[in-house]
Amino acid sequence: MNIPLIESWLDAYPTQIDFSIPDTNVVALAFNRRGNHLAGAAANGAVIVWDVDMWSVLRLLHGHAASVTSLSWSRSGRYLVSGGQDWRCIVWDMSTGEAVHTFDFDVPVTNVSIHPFKSHLLVASLQSSPPVLIDTRTRTTTPLPAAIPPEFRDQARDVDVLACWDATGHYIFTGTSKGHWHVLPLADVTTPVFTDRLAAHAIRHFAFARSGSHLAATVNDKTIRTYHLPYVAGYLTDRARVAAQVARGDGGEEVPVPPFECVPMLKLQDLVNRNSWCSSAWAGNEEFVIGATAGRMHELNVWNVATGTLVKLLEGPSEPLLAFAWHPVLPVCVSLSQKGTMYVWNTKPRDRWSAFAPDFKEIEDNVEYEEREDEFDLVEELTLPTVNGGAVSAAAKVTKPAFVDLVTPIEGYTKVDEDDDGDEPWALTVSLDHPVGGAPHSAMGVFAATQPPAALVLVQRDDPPARGKRRRED
Amino acid sequence: MTPSHDPMLVDAGGANAASVALNPLADAAPLYKIKFTLKGHNKAISVVKVSPDGQWIASGSADKTVKIWSAIDGRFERTLVGHAQGVNDLAWSTTSQHLATASDDARVRLFALDGQCLRVLEGHTAQVFCVAFHPQGHLLASGSFDETVRLWNAQTGECVRILPAHSDPVSTIDFSPDGTLLVSASYDGLVRVWDARTGLCLKTLVAAGDDNPPVGCARFAPNGKYLAVASLDSTVRLWNVHNATIVREWKGHKNERFCLFLASPVRGHSPADAASIGVLCGSEDHRVYLWDVQSEQMVAQMHGHTDAVLAIDYSPSRDIIVSGGLDHDKTVKLWYPVHDSPAEAPRPPPAADAADVAM
Numbered sequence: 001m002n003i004p005l006i007e008s009w010l011d012a013y014p015t016q017i018d019f020s021i022p023d024t025n026v027v028a029l030a031f032n033r034r035g036n037h038l039a040g041a042a043a044n045g046a047v048i049v050w051d052v053d054m055w056s057v058l059r060l061l062h063g064h065a066a067s068v069t070s071l072s073w074s075r076s077g078r079y080l081v082s083g084g085q086d087w088r089c090i091v092w093d094m095s096t097g098e099a100v101h102t103f104d105f106d107v108p109v110t111n112v113s114i115h116p117f118k119s120h121l122l123v124a125s126l127q128s129s130p131p132v133l134i135d136t137r138t139r140t141t142t143p144l145p146a147a148i149p150p151e152f153r154d155q156a157r158d159v160d161v162l163a164c165w166d167a168t169g170h171y172i173f174t175g176t177s178k179g180h181w182h183v184l185p186l187a188d189v190t191t192p193v194f195t196d197r198l199a200a201h202a203i204r205h206f207a208f209a210r211s212g213s214h215l216a217a218t219v220n221d222k223t224i225r226t227y228h229l230p231y232v233a234g235y236l237t238d239r240a241r242v243a244a245q246v247a248r249g250d251g252g253e254e255v256p257v258p259p260f261e262c263v264p265m266l267k268l269q270d271l272v273n274r275n276s277w278c279s280s281a282w283a284g285n286e287e288f289v290i291g292a293t294a295g296r297m298h299e300l301n302v303w304n305v306a307t308g309t310l311v312k313l314l315e316g317p318s319e320p321l322l323a324f325a326w327h328p329v330l331p332v333c334v335s336l337s338q339k340g341t342m343y344v345w346n347t348k349p350r351d352r353w354s355a356f357a358p359d360f361k362e363i364e365d366n367v368e369y370e371e372r373e374d375e376f377d378l379v380e381e382l383t384l385p386t387v388n389g390g391a392v393s394a395a396a397k398v399t400k401p402a403f404v405d406l407v408t409p410i411e412g413y414t415k416v417d418e419d420d421d422g423d424e425p426w427a428l429t430v431s432l433d434h435p436v437g438g439a440p441h442s443a444m445g446v447f448a449a450t451q452p453p454a455a456l457v458l459v460q461r462d463d464p465p466a467r468g469k470r471r472r473e474d
Numbered sequence: 475m476t477p478s479h480d481p482m483l484v485d486a487g488g489a490n491a492a493s494v495a496l497n498p499l500a501d502a503a504p505l506y507k508i509k510f511t512l513k514g515h516n517k518a519i520s521v522v523k524v525s526p527d528g529q530w531i532a533s534g535s536a537d538k539t540v541k542i543w544s545a546i547d548g549r550f551e552r553t554l555v556g557h558a559q560g561v562n563d564l565a566w567s568t569t570s571q572h573l574a575t576a577s578d579d580a581r582v583r584l585f586a587l588d589g590q591c592l593r594v595l596e597g598h599t600a601q602v603f604c605v606a607f608h609p610q611g612h613l614l615a616s617g618s619f620d621e622t623v624r625l626w627n628a629q630t631g632e633c634v635r636i637l638p639a640h641s642d643p644v645s646t647i648d649f650s651p652d653g654t655l656l657v658s659a660s661y662d663g664l665v666r667v668w669d670a671r672t673g674l675c676l677k678t679l680v681a682a683g684d685d686n687p688p689v690g691c692a693r694f695a696p697n698g699k700y701l702a703v704a705s706l707d708s709t710v711r712l713w714n715v716h717n718a719t720i721v722r723e724w725k726g727h728k729n730e731r732f733c734l735f736l737a738s739p740v741r742g743h744s745p746a747d748a749a750s751i752g753v754l755c756g757s758e759d760h761r762v763y764l765w766d767v768q769s770e771q772m773v774a775q776m777h778g779h780t781d782a783v784l785a786i787d788y789s790p791s792r793d794i795i796v797s798g799g800l801d802h803d804k805t806v807k808l809w810y811p812v813h814d815s816p817a818e819a820p821r822p823p824p825a826a827d828a829a830d831v832a833m
Binding site for chain 2: 051053351352355356357399401
């Protein structure tokens with residue numbers, strides 16, 4: 001809602017560390033799609049959900065016995081999937097704080113990803129095993145065959161290390177330890193529609209832009225490769241159009257599966273320091289890519305995608321960087337250091353003085369004002385002079401459009417993101433009876449324990465939110 | 475006060491052209507009639523709010539208390555005490571379990587529905603006039619006669635931000651339905667829109683050129699793009715926030731002294747409901763006014779209170795209007811649609827407190 005008002009003068013990328021939360025021991029992060037919740041995977045097996053505005057802890061989810069390695073939010077923000085080193089993959093329901101599904105495997109889970117529209121479909125990457133496609137409704141797990149093209153078939157130990165959904169939900173992207181990128185269609189997971197060898201090194205991370213049309217692949221050969229996926233935009237607009245038709249009651253047709261295509265764009269690297277990257281992310285407006293360095297440096301490199309140039313180098317503290325996440329819309333990002341501290345990067349808020357009165361304008365340089373000869377004369381006039389250096393402001397314009405739409409949500413920050421399962425955009429309402437955590441500086445005691453101490457008060461189960469389906473029935 | 479009192483103002487005899495123009499509904503059938511009158515407050519009622527789940531009505535009054543009534547049958551539930559001076563405004567949290575109240579004693583109190591006072595938020599240096607809950611329930615915003623707006627962390631009770639909002643008492647405050655924007659307006663005639671996360675001022679809306687009438691109430695539309703602003707020149711305006719233009723104006727009521735509340739009867743969020751949105755407002759001429767948004771026509775005038783009506787609200791789950799009157803009136807009235815089914819005759823509820831009775 002505030003994006004149209006604020007975006008013209010909001011910096012696209014953060015510029016400084018705002019504050020840090022020590023001793024969180026979090027190893028992986030994920031923002032939900034709306035950006036109001038941040039989930040962190042702790043090394044002791046807990047999953048922590050913060051509220052992004054106040055940085056208060058909303059949920060502490062216990063279910064893993066060992067470190068959690070990866071998190072993924074459903075589209076509506078109601079479900080969170082976590083995969084851990086205890087060979088387990090758990091689906092949590094945020095409204096109750098309970099685990100609704102648990103899947104056990106034979107090996108540690110390295111990555112999890114929820115389908116962008118159907119929150120009952122998951123893809124989990126396993127260590128040294130092919131990734132699996134999980135359907136939580138039927139409770140089936142289907143291994144995705146690692147389809148290696150014949151010319152590379154005799155390469156040993158080329159295992160899939162990463163699997164995730166694309167933005168349309170019709171393709172699964174897998175990356176291997178030898179740099180292969182396979183695209184498997186959901187309709188037929190045995191045959192890849194696209195294969196590419198990005199490098200001779202493992203693919204570390206896939207980052208999608210918010211619109212889904214761009215992909216940044218972080219590869220262990222110290223590059224970040226960006227791709228444009230032209231099929232996504234058309235598919236999503238068709239899908240939204242059909243959804244609007246269905247909402248009006250006109251009935252909708254099936255949107256056909258778009259054929260995959262990708263256009264390689266940039267190869268970003270740090271030529272000076274030869275840094276390797278641990279992950280990357282796209283800015284909310286998709287003009288910038290941030291790369292987070294692996295190794296001993298704690299730096300965030302910001303590239304302008306249009307020109308491929310490095311525009312900013314953000315230096316953090318001298319602790320090695322472990323993981324990194326960028327807010328889906330706002331210029332806020334969070335980086336984790338190996339010491340266990342979480343750093344929140346933000347822009348410097350600047351007051352915009354032109355917002356304080358309707359006729360204030362910001363100007364670049366000082367303007368010399370020449371007074372008129374009779375400027376300060378005392379004149380008795382029946383009609384007062386009008387604008388004189390902005391002393392009297394003009395009346396606001398009155399327009400009377402025929403129809404004023406007060407109800408339809410506007411595009412942007414709170415675009416209505418309904419997924420196929422019918423979950424509407426959802427936000428966790430805070431329970432006021434039992435405060436959990438608190439201001440960032442007082443968070444130390446909460447995270448130091450390895451198991452939930454008896455004194456720690458967990459957030460009470462909230463009543464189901466008042467918004468959503470319930471209200472419509474009235 | 476009989477429930478069957480005709481709420482319509484019928485301008486009988488002696489009507490001249492001017493007063494007929496002012497009463498365009500003289501021939502129309504009444505839309506709402508009083509079904510319950512809730513007595514119990516000892517002084518003027520400043521605010522009534524229906525809980526988001528439609529179960530409870532909270533009424534705040536100059537007698538320093540807030541009373542909770544059932545929204546189903548008007549039965550008195552309990553009294554929340556604690557403030558040292560009169561209550562100016564109150565806000566329900568989205569879970570309908572908590573209430574925030576603003577009072578002349580410069581404190582904001584957070585009550586639970588069972589009557590317990592959970593937190594007292596201290597910090598304002600003058601009377602707190604308005605309070606609003608963030609839809610997610612973690613933030614509270616309050617505006618005060620000390621010309622500032624304060625943002626509080628509802629869980630811990632600490633003040634997280636002070637906005638130097640205006641140069642006159644802040645009369646109204648509201649969060650947009652998604653919680654990203656905050657609007658505040660004051661006696662200096664300015665309506666300011668703030669970013670709730672950072673506290674930066676995004677826009678200032680000024681209605682007239684020279685003489686800015688004080689603003690009594692500002693409310694966001696359900697999609698956050700429009701703002702309904704009631705000002706003390708007897709006008710309610712609808713602003714488009716993005717390009718700062720006025721798109722609708724509603725007149726006909728009297729509002730020159732007090733800060734009235736606005737309510738918007740909107741049920742549901744589908745495009746089909748958008749056509750039936752109205753604007754509800756009390757008035758200093760003892761009536762409740764209802765306008766249609768799109769056509770700017772006055773749809774109903776409801777007569778029943780014996781003093782100015784400042785407090786007004788609309789139930790989110792049923793077609794009920796709730797209004798509260800000032801000093802000479804001291805009652806909360808529930809207005810039901812005229813075509814309500816007669817089968818549900820109200821049974822007199824057992825009076826928990828001798829003074830609190832619903833007729």
